[in-house]
Amino acid sequence: MSKTTSSIIKLEGLSKPRGKRWDHLELLERIDASGSISAAATAMGMSYKAAWQAVESVNNLSHEPLVIRQPGGSTGGGTCLTEYGRRVVATYRRLEQEWAAVPATIGRTMDDFDQYYTMSRRFDMQTSARNQFLGTVTAVKKGAVNAEVTLDIGNGAKLAAIITNDSADHLALEVGSEAYALVKAQWIILTVETNFRTSARNSLTGTVVRCQEGAVNAEVVIELPGGKTVASIITNESVKVLGLKEGVQATALIKASHIILAVPA
Incomplete structure (x- = not known):
């Protein structure tokens, strides 16, 4: 094929x-x-x-x-x-x-x-998660209860997700298999700093290509190298404080526990 x-x-x-x-x-x-x-x-x-x-x-x-x-x-x-x-x-x-x-x-x-x-x-996947990435599993590290699963989503970008060992077994996740990473836009934290320390396991850096403010919150879309995008919902005040607008470089921070994994049926 x-x-x-x-x-x-x-x-x-x-x-x-x-x-x-x-x-x-x-x-x-x-x-x-x-x-x-x-x-x-x-x-x-x-x-x-x-x-x-x-x-x-x-x-x-x-x-x-x-x-x-x-x-x-x-x-x-x-x-x-x-x-x-x-x-x-x-x-x-x-x-x-x-x-x-x-x-x-x-x-x-x-x-x-x-x-x-x-x-x-009825089994076709539909989800409210704004961000959906198709990736290839590059590592599965199991602990006593949870497993850390790493996905390569292309152009050097990787996402690490923490799920239970039972979930990893149920999804039959192994190196080389394909999986979807789902992340709600509200769970993504943005920063424009280049030198920072954070407990978030994942960071995706790119360029802001859209910043649309609403009554209270704004949707900020960052384009990553290679063309994939990540969308975040933050307050309008945060947009102003961070100086977010088209063309600005920004980083999306995602906790490993905030990533849901799914596999094709």
Whole structure:
């Protein structure tokens, strides 16, 4: 199986709309056609923020970025798909056509297929965690009760999670296996200091690409080297004190106990 096809299979749950969820695949196609995430969002009737959240989610669950920002200039900059992103979209559309014929084929040989297919869809993972990273397990260190599991999420970035030994066994985590790291945005602490000591096991440093203030809190999105992003919810006052704005370097601090691990079914 090629790397592109493997990534598409992992992204399948994000690419199809369910209920009011947006079709991420159509969004990628519109970005590719217009060169603008704003234009793509408008055409789909979704907000600019929702479009960026969708793009960030897809990038975080891919081995390589599918969408990148283009720097400003005489054309004002924009957003575009990478060559890898275009291959993913093209291959997924082909797989979508092939997959459409599968239920009908199975249905001809299995009378109660619809019942079991509906039940199987209930196991698809949906989560409220704003940050979702796909990674490869590089270490599993077990103690008396808990285990420290380290994930490589790409471009040298790693996350360490503390879970129980029972959970590690239940998820069958071992070096080389793939797992998802889920982190709620409210659990992430931000700093702009370069010299600091902290009890947080994980630190991810990058550049602020979005800082949107609300009535009380703000969402701050940091882009890491390689294109993955991490989102944090902090108070508006903290944004002012830290001087957070687009282009500022910042570090996201995450306690190992605040990371939830999950594996593909």
